[in-house]
Amino acid sequence: MMQAVAIPPFERFYEEHRTEVLRLLRKRLGAERAEDAFQETFLRALRAYGRLHHAEHLRAWVLTIAHNVALDTLRRTRPTDELVEAQSTDHRPAYAELADLTDGLAPKERAAVVLRYGYDLSYEQIASALGSSPDAARQATSTGVRRIRRRIAS
């Protein structure tokens, strides 16, 4: 019972730290991605809050959670940024970097994305490699990229 009293009601904790958490996340991730990360940070805190044994170092605790969420976000989203960049600047991510990202796509989509962005093949070349038309290759590539984006966003 003493412990329950020592830990502040979550509302008070949230109000006290939300501004600083958002500031940290914006600095690490930019304004847009910071919003999802903000929500994720306090949801993680809320999940663990009932199991806290004392109220010491709550500020350090929540900033650590925010830091971890930022790392997770960067880890998850950096490859797509490169993917988007690849479209415009012809920058080539290595095949290995695309392997994880395309894991779980249908085989044809996966091959199309890897050949397009991993090896910078044209849609004609991809089409002949996959035994399909250039339009179908373009379609498979863009479907694959959309799926990856959706998965990262969810």
Added chain:
Amino acid sequence: MTVSPDLDRRFRDAAVHLDLVDVGFDVVDSPIGPLLVAASGQGVAAISFRTDPDAQLDRLARIAGPRVLRSGKAIAPARRELDEYFHGERRGFDLPLDLRGLAPFTVSVLRELARVPYGETTTYGALAAQVGHPRAARAVGTVMNRNRIPIVLPCHRVVGSTGALTGYAGGLDVKQALLELEGAR
């Protein structure tokens, strides 16, 4: 740099949606003034005439746990039934109640209180008799005084043996107003 109201609301809604909150609360307007309404997973846990959240947070944490969060979504069913009640469109509440932490005598008195019909009054002594302790009118008075879910648990319908209003957490004028709303006086 502040957290926008939209971001703030999205977090609060998500927390309630994911069932991560021990007790959610919000302040709602009513014809008898603002009310702080709190609900846990078990049901309505508190209604207070004192609406400064800071004064209520620790109390709510003691009732339901430390994960106390302000959220309109958490109390939506209670708000709806209260609105209907205040508009004269509802005579009884269907809301589940969170009576955790209350003594067995208190719970039995409150259960009996919940049966006092809309628009009628009873006395402390009559309630005491109904729970099998006819001489415990004073103790019943204390239970009414500490009723943490007023309006839904209608302690405003309990008056002295002379018919005097005697007392009410929200003030005697509020007790009078509720009885008038119900057509009891």
